[in-house]
Each structure stands twice: as C-alpha cells, then as structure tokens.
Amino acid sequence: MKLAGRWKARIERASGTPLPVLCAGCRFSVARGLAHEVTHERPPAPDAVTERLDRLLLHRWLGLPLFLLIMIGLFQLIYGLGSPLQTLLNDLFQGWGERLFAPAESAGLAQRFLHGGLWQGMSVVLSFFPIIALFFLLMSLLEDSGYLARAAFLMDRLMHRMGLDGKAFISLLLGYGCNVPAVMGTRILSSRHNRLLTMLLIPFSLCSARLQVFIFFTSILFAPAVAPWILVTLYAGSFLVILLMGLSLNGLGVGGRAEPFIMEMPPYRLPTLRTVALRTGQELKDFLYRAATLIVAGVILVWLLSNLPASAVPGSAQSLAGQIGQALAPLFAPLGIPWQEVVALLSGFVAKEIVIGALAVIHGGGDLAATLGHHLTPLQGLSFMLFTLLYTPCVATLAAIRAESGSWRIASLSVVLGLASAWLASFALYQGGRLLGF
Numbered sequence: 509m510k511l512a513g514r515w516k517a518r519i520e521r522a523s524g525t526p527l528p529v530l531c532a533g534c535r536f537s538v539a540r541g542l543a544h545e546v547t548h549e550r551p552p553a554p555d556a557v558t559e560r561l562d563r564l565l566l567h568r569w570l571g572l573p574l575f576l577l578i579m580i581g582l583f584q585l586i587y588g589l590g591s592p593l594q595t596l597l598n599d600l601f602q603g604w605g606e607r608l609f610a611p612a613e614s615a616g617l618a619q620r621f622l623h624g625g626l627w628q629g630m631s632v633v634l635s636f637f638p639i640i641a642l643f644f645l646l647m648s649l650l651e652d653s654g655y656l657a658r659a660a661f662l663m664d665r666l667m668h669r670m671g672l673d674g675k676a677f678i679s680l681l682l683g684y685g686c687n688v689p690a691v692m693g694t695r696i697l698s699s700r701h702n703r704l705l706t707m708l709l710i711p712f713s714l715c716s717a718r719l720q721v722f723i724f725f726t727s728i729l730f731a732p733a734v735a736p737w738i739l740v741t742l743y744a745g746s747f748l749v750i751l752l753m754g755l756s757l758n759g760l761g762v763g764g765r766a767e768p769f770i771m772e773m774p775p776y777r778l779p780t781l782r783t784v785a786l787r788t789g790q791e792l793k794d795f796l797y798r799a800a801t802l803i804v805a806g807v808i809l810v811w812l813l814s815n816l817p818a819s820a821v822p823g824s825a826q827s828l829a830g831q832i833g834q835a836l837a838p839l840f841a842p843l844g845i846p847w848q849e850v851v852a853l854l855s856g857f858v859a860k861e862i863v864i865g866a867l868a869v870i871h872g873g874g875d876l877a878a879t880l881g882h883h884l885t886p887l888q889g890l891s892f893m894l895f896t897l898l899y900t901p902c903v904a905t906l907a908a909i910r911a912e913s914g915s916w917r918i919a920s921l922s923v924v925l926g927l928a929s930a931w932l933a934s935f936a937l938y939q940g941g942r943l944l945g946f
Contacts, residue, residue: 605631654775671701694710703913715860718896720864807865810862814829844934859903898933
C-alpha cells in the first residue's frame with residue numbers, strides 16, 4: 509500500500525491532475541475511441557437549452573438559493589393541494605369508525621382494541637396518504653427531469669469541507685428517502701474512512717418516515733401558509749446538522765481525504781408519465797406495506813402498554829405506558845415534551861412510522877389532531893419535531909450500519925450522537941423560545 513501511495517503521488521505531481529480524474533479521462537477516451545470504431549455517426553452537438561439552464565441552475569452563487577426556492581415552491585404546492593384532501597380523508601375515517609364500532613363506554617375489550625387501537629392508529633397514518641403521494645410524485649418529477657443530479661454537484665464543495673466527495677452526497681440524498689438503502693449505498697465510496705463518516709451522517713437525513721410525523725404536526729399546529737415554511741426549515745436544519753456534524757467528526761479524524769467527484773451529467777428532459785408513475789407507485793406501495801405490517805405491530809404494542817394493567821384507566825399515568833413515560837419525564841421536561849409524546853418517541857426506536865399511530869393510541873382515539881392542538885403549544889411541537897429529526901435511527905438503519913461497518917462501536921456511536929444532538933438541540937430551541945416569550 510505504501511508503494512502504491514508513492515506511485516500515486518508521483519503520477520499526480522507529474523501530471524498536475526488528481527489520479528481519479530486521470531483514470532476517468534482514460535475511461536472516457538477509450539469509450540470515445542470504441543464508439544468511433546463501430547459507428548460513423550457524429551456525436552450529438554451540445555444541447556443549447558441544457559447549457560443555458562446549467563449556466564443559471566449551476567451558478568456558483570445562485571445555484572443553492574435557486575435550489576432552496578424550488579423546494580419551497582414544491583412544499584407550498586404539496587400543502588396547498590394535499591391538506592384539503594387529508595382533512596376530507598380524516599373525516600371519512602372518523603365517520604366510518606363511529607358507524608362500525610360501539611361507543612367507548614359500552615364497548616368490550618376487543619372492540620376498544622379494534623377502534624381505539626388498530627382503527628385509530630391506522631386511520632391517522634393513512635389519512636396523510638394524499639400529502640405523501642403528492643410529495644413522492646413531485647420529487648419523482650424533479651428526479652426524472654435531471655435536476656436532482658445537479659444538486660449533487662452544487663453540494664460537492666461542502667462535501668469536500670467535511671473530508672468527503674460528491675459521491676457521499678448521493679448517499680446522503682438517498683437518506684432523504686430511506687436511511688437503510690442509503691447506508692448500503694456507501695459501498696460506492698472509495699475509502700473506509702469516508703464510508704464510516706457517511707454512515708454516521710446519514711441518520712440525520714430527514715427520511716420519508718420522519719416526514720410523515722412532520723407533515724402531521726405542522727398541519728395541526730400551524731396555519732397552512734406557515735406549515736410549508738416549517739417543513740422547509742426542518743429540511744434546512746437537517747442539512748445544517750449534517751454539515752456541522754461532518755465538520756466536527758472530520759476534525760476528530762473520522763473521515764479521509766476527499767476525492768474529485770466525477771459523474772456524467774444527464775440532460776434535462778421532460779419526465780415521462782410511465783417512469784414517474786412507476787417510481788411514485790413503488791414509494792406508495794412501500795408506504796402502504798409499512799402501514800399494514802410494521803405500523804400495525806407498533807400500534808398493537810403501544811395499545812397493550814396503554815391498556816395494561818386492566819385496573820388502570822387506558823392511556824393514563826397508571827398504565828404501563830404512563831409509568832414508562834413518567835419515569836423518563838424529568839429528562840424530557842426541559843425540552844417541553846410531555847410524557848405521552850415520550851412514549852411515542854420510544855416506539856420510534858423501532859420505526860419512525862409508528863410514532864403517529866402510537867400517539868393516536870396513547871391519547872385514546874377520537875380526533876387526534878384536535879387533541880394534540882390543545883395538548884401541545886407550537887413551541888412544544890417544534891421541540892418534539894426537532895428531537896424526532898435527530899434522535900437515534902430506527903432498528904433497521906442500525907442493523908445496516910452494523911452490517912456495513914462490521915463494528916458495534918460504530919452503530920453505538922450513531923445512537924449516542926443522535927440522542928445527544930437531539931437533546932441539546934431541542935433544549936436550546938425550547939428554552940430559547942421561552943426566553944423570547946413564545
């Protein structure tokens with residue numbers, strides 16, 4: 509390895525070019541030569557429209573602000589179209605539940621479980637299907653247009669500051685869909701140090717499971733004109749935490765030398781209906797699968813904790829869930845997070861999709877949006893969302909980190925970093941908000 513390193517250094521000094529760039533140039537030259545040997549067609553001329561758009565969208569100073577404005581517009585559209593549909597679907601579920609199940613005071617244990625546990629938990633999650641569908645649809649349009657690939661180039665300079673390269677941003681970008689495939693995608697990185705650093709940063713990405721929680725809370729605690737800005741702020745906060753955590757870990761020696769980011773830029777194109785429909789359909793299929801399996805299991809567990817022992821009032825402080833929440837309440841009191849929400853956060857260790865269903869069970873069914881609207885202040889809701897954004901990843905992500913890193917120490921470090929940063933950030937937000945009079 510030392511000999512290879514010396515030869516690499518000599519080649520780079522002689523050519524004045526990083527070795528990965530030289531290798532990429534060689535590959536493109538060979539491919540170009542082969543193409544000339546087997547075809548007589550001339551290569552297509554550069555697309556004038558693509559070049560004009562890139563001069564603007566990949567501009568050194570305007571590129572990132574434009575990216576932010578595009579995302580803000582996307583979220584405004586999602587809420588503007590999705591919120592009325594979500595309200596309509598929620599009202600339908602509430603009406604069906606009242607007709608299908610007996611009143612709570614006359615219901616037996618089995619009916620209380622079916623209505624207050626399973627039905628309420630699932631209906632709250634599924635009522636946000638229109639907003640989730642719009643999110644995946646619009647993101648698929650952006651990806652198929654060729655624009656999201658350019659976002660990786662816009663972020664390459666920041667990646668270098670963390671000792672990473674643009675390929676790491678691709679893994680981080682995957683994390684905004686789901687952390688598990690993003691962690692597995694770190695295999696494309698060339699150095700173990702970079703793989704480990706990227707694995708530790710991916711859990712701070714705002715994945716689609718967390719997105720469900722944030723869409724729910726922002727829609728009930730904030731006005732429709734304000735909610736998209738809160739969601740954009742959470743995405744920006746996720747980027748900021750990744751940047752700060754990356755700089756800190758790189759300063760401590762976790763990470764390696766950044767290599768040049770080489771990737772063929774796709775042309776801009778009109779998204780095809782088939783491609784967008786397939787990608788959106790797959791995401792929604794995964795969402796419904798999780799709702800039918802993992803969320804059901806989580807809701808059943810939380811319902812049992814909230815209704816046992818039989819002598820306790822369901823969902824009260826005397827139930828098992830209440831006792832757990834009360835025991836942890838002093839730790840979360842400085843964050844403004846009540847014990848009921850603490851129990852929901854514990855369920856999120858299994859999967860973040862369970863959190864909303866768990867809240868529906870803990871608060872005893874009924875209109876969860878109205879209940880939380882009276883139970884939490886907007887500042888408490890922000891603190892809860894910030895903690896949800898940063899605290900430990902789900903079990904599946906931890907298992908992926910353990911498998912890809914081959915180290916329980918790295919997986920444990922991911923948990924410690926998440927919990928510590930979540931508590932400190934939520935503490936600063938809540939206590940700072942109170943000092944400012946919110």
